[in-house]
Structure formats: C-alpha cells, structure tokens
Amino acid sequence: MTITCNVSPASFLVSEGEIHAAIHRQSSLIAAVQRGEAQYSGSLGWLDVKTQNIEELVRVAKHVQSVAEVMIVIGIGGSNRGAVAAIEVLKRTSTSPTTLYFAGDTLSPTRLADALEVLKTKSVVLNVIAKDFNTVEPGITFRMLRSAMQAKYGCAYAERIIVTGSEGSGQLHELAQKHGYTYLPFPSDIGGRFSVLSPVGLFPLAVAGVDIQNLLDGAYTMQQRIRTGQDENNPAILYAVLRSLMRKKGIILESLVTFEPDLQHFTRWWIQLFAETEGKTDQVLFPVGFSYSEDLHAVGQYVQQGPRILMETFLDLHYNLDNLHIEASKEVVDGFAYLDDKPFSLLNKTVYQAALQAHAHDGVPCIELKSDSALDTESLGGLFYFFLFCAYLSARLLGVNPFDQEGVEQYKRNMYAELGKSGYTK
Ligand code: PA5
Numbered sequence: 001m002t003i004t005c006n007v008s009p010a011s012f013l014v015s016e017g018e019i020h021a022a023i024h025r026q027s028s029l030i031a032a033v034q035r036g037e038a039q040y041s042g043s044l045g046w047l048d049v050k051t052q053n054i055e056e057l058v059r060v061a062k063h064v065q066s067v068a069e070v071m072i073v074i075g076i077g078g079s080n081r082g083a084v085a086a087i088e089v090l091k092r093t094s095t096s097p098t099t100l101y102f103a104g105d106t107l108s109p110t111r112l113a114d115a116l117e118v119l120k121t122k123s124v125v126l127n128v129i130a131k132d133f134n135t136v137e138p139g140i141t142f143r144m145l146r147s148a149m150q151a152k153y154g155c156a157y158a159e160r161i162i163v164t165g166s167e168g169s170g171q172l173h174e175l176a177q178k179h180g181y182t183y184l185p186f187p188s189d190i191g192g193r194f195s196v197l198s199p200v201g202l203f204p205l206a207v208a209g210v211d212i213q214n215l216l217d218g219a220y221t222m223q224q225r226i227r228t229g230q231d232e233n234n235p236a237i238l239y240a241v242l243r244s245l246m247r248k249k250g251i252i253l254e255s256l257v258t259f260e261p262d263l264q265h266f267t268r269w270w271i272q273l274f275a276e277t278e279g280k281t282d283q284v285l286f287p288v289g290f291s292y293s294e295d296l297h298a299v300g301q302y303v304q305q306g307p308r309i310l311m312e313t314f315l316d317l318h319y320n321l322d323n324l325h326i327e328a329s330k331e332v333v334d335g336f337a338y339l340d341d342k343p344f345s346l347l348n349k350t351v352y353q354a355a356l357q358a359h360a361h362d363g364v365p366c367i368e369l370k371s372d373s374a375l376d377t378e379s380l381g382g383l384f385y386f387f388l389f390c391a392y393l394s395a396r397l398l399g400v401n402p403f404d405q406e407g408v409e410q411y412k413r414n415m416y417a418e419l420g421k422s423g424y425t426k
Helices: 016-025 027-035 038-043 055-067 081-093 109-121 136-160 172-179 199-207 212-226 235-248 261-278 300-305 344-361 377-398 406-418
Strands: 003-006 070-074 099-103 124-130 161-165 182-185 253-258 286-291 310-316 366-371
Touching: 003 235, 003 377, 016 027, 016 235, 027 377, 055 182, 055 199, 070 109, 070 136, 070 199, 081 099, 081 199, 081 261, 081 377, 099 109, 109 136, 124 136, 124 199, 136 161, 136 406, 161 172, 161 199, 172 182, 182 199, 199 212, 212 235, 212 377, 235 310, 235 366, 235 377, 253 261, 261 286, 261 377, 300 344, 310 344, 344 366, 366 377
Parallel strands: 070 099, 070 124, 124 161, 161 182, 253 286, 253 310, 310 366
Antiparallel strands: 003 366
16 A cells, blocks of 8 residues: 655645755654664564564464454553554454454443443453553453453453563563463553554454454555655655644644544544654644544534634545445435436545545645555555654654653553552652
C-alpha cells in the first residue's frame, strides 16, 4: 500500500514551498528519525517491523481457538486500543470460532458486571495486557475476572489465562511464573501506544482470526517506503512537517475524518497516539476525529463556518465493495431516480469530494491521505505503521520526548494515594 499526501487544498495557509523549505531546514533531524535516534533506542522496538517471530503467538492463538468461544482482553490505553481498532475493521473476514471482548479500560461497575456475565455464560480465556502492572483499571478488572475464572474452572483456570506483560518484580511475568499462566512478552523497548504491531496487538488479533503476517507485511512495505528518502513525495515527512507548520499558523486542532464507520476505533487509536505522544507543549495540535457522512450532520457546519482553529485530514481509504448497485425503483417515485444504476460506493466517494470541496472553499485547511489500496488487513498494517512513524517524527519536530507520558503517570499516582496504596501520599 502506498499513501499519497495531498497538501494542495491547504496551500492557501501553508504553501508547498514553505513545507519544502521546512523539510530542508530539518533534514538532519528527519534523517535521524528515519534511522532511529540513539537517545530513544530503548523505545524504538517497533521501528523495524521485520525482526518479529510470530510462530509462538500463532501457536497459542490456535490453542485458545480450540478451547474458548470468547477471549476477554483486559487492558487500557496503548495496551488495548490497537487491537480494538483493528478488529473493528477486520471482523467481517474473520472465520475464528473465538470472538474478542474488551474489558479493563474503565472503572464502571456496569461494564465489569457485563464482563462477568460473558464469563459466566461462555467458555472463556483471559488475556491481560499491561506494560506496567500497576494501572488500576486493568489490574482490578483482572483480579475480579480471575476470581470468577477460579470459581468456574477450578484449578484448571490457570490454563485459561494468558498474560502479556513485562518482566520484573510485581509484573505480569512474575505472576505468570507463580501461577502457571501462559506468558507473552510486552517488549521492553516498545511503549503502549506504539505496541499494536507487537504481541500486545498481534496476539488478540491472531485469536480473532486475523492474518497477522499479512498485517506485518503491510507495515513492512510502508516502513520501506517512508524510512528512506526525503523527497517531496515521502508522505510521512510531508504530513508531519505540515502539521508542525499548521500550529505555527494558528491552527489548534487536527480532525481526522474517515468515511468508513468501521474506522471509528481506528480514529480513537490515532487520537491516543498523537495526544499522548505530543501533548507536552502548547505548540501542539489537539487530535480529534469524526466519521462522515454521519458527523457532517453533527459537526460539519461548525467545521465549515465556525472559528478557523481546525485543519482536516481526509483519509481516503475504503473497503472494496463495488458490486452493490442501485436498481431503478419500478413502483415508487421517490425523488432519487438520478441515482439509478450507479454503484453504491460512488455515493461515499462523492460525499468525500463534496465535503472536501465545501470545507476547503470556505477556508478550512484540508489535506488528503490517499491510499492506493482498499481497506484490508495489509493496508491496515501499512496505515498503523504510517501513523506510528509520523507521531514519532512529528513529536521530534516539536522538540518533545515522544515516548513518555508524565501527565498520565501523575493521575495514576493520585489514584494510588487516594486509595491508600503504600508509598503514595496525598
Ligand atoms: O501509550 C501508553 O504508554 C499508555 O497509554 C499506556 O498504554 C497506558 O497507560 C496503560 O499502561 P499499562 O499497560 O502499563 O497499564
């Protein structure tokens, strides 16, 4: 899959000349990011896609498929959003006997009760995922579901627990060794939001029947495309540099707009990736996302004629479903005869163009990320890698550390203090 970044609808605000001058100015930093900077080597395990061995993941996934109707995936933030996003897109092609159920990303008792009900009524396996097994949401959800598993399966419950975590004291690896759970590594050099193409995201997807090798192949193709060369056609460099210039021109928000509703969780993954990676300076775009056409009838008016604070990134990526045609209506005159005999997919492509033109015409800086392939496993892998790399580069252009999240850690510490964890004070 190739992505093209079309910046011309936004050229009234940021010209192509300005983008190319900025690329030239920043060329040594960009080249260092393409190689992977030594100072971040402890967080760049995701940058080289090809060094993965997925055999063990596939073997464990096959076993899960043979014993469970449902795998409950417990995790939060970077530990679950990638799998949630991917499964929403790829669920239709899955033939797996095992479906995924996501838990542990909220402290809502209602959601916990829902998960307990699933556990009671289905044959279940748990996959708990945490880089640092201290976060309350997944930690306490695991405790509650684990007790229910013990009650349901007796001593054999341990065979139905798979942990994806770090090594070290108090971490999931230690728990796995103590209780005989199956252990999968959360790579030490990959942080949560960069983990979708590691065992963190790949294992649940393998259980759900996704061809994870295909996903990785798509990511690798993208890696080859964007980690070499700084020519004006490198879409990742164009996109990241343009984002940094937009903020300097007074734009505050970037809205990712998609035209396949199945990409809504992908958009949430993208929001988390950019917000946590870059949100460490006031010079940063706040990432938001909308699903059109639906949201054209909710926020479209504001976007088009409200304050000029927002840039729009149109994602031109669709499923390949061209065989649905609109038949002429023989009995009812309904006012839609002008659509007779057209492929239904043409409508989605038309609303894309219509919204882009209307918004750009009214002065919204719009850009397009255009895929040359349909939305499928391979292109999704490419898209994940594209944005992972762009988030890293974009954060470095801002001058921030892409791989920490001190603000989030502070709220976690407040929780620990409030709830009486030893070593934490209010
Ligand atoms: O992207 C990140 O690093 C974070 O969003 C983490 O994934 C999130 O805080 C959950 O962390 P953990 O899996 O260690 O509980």
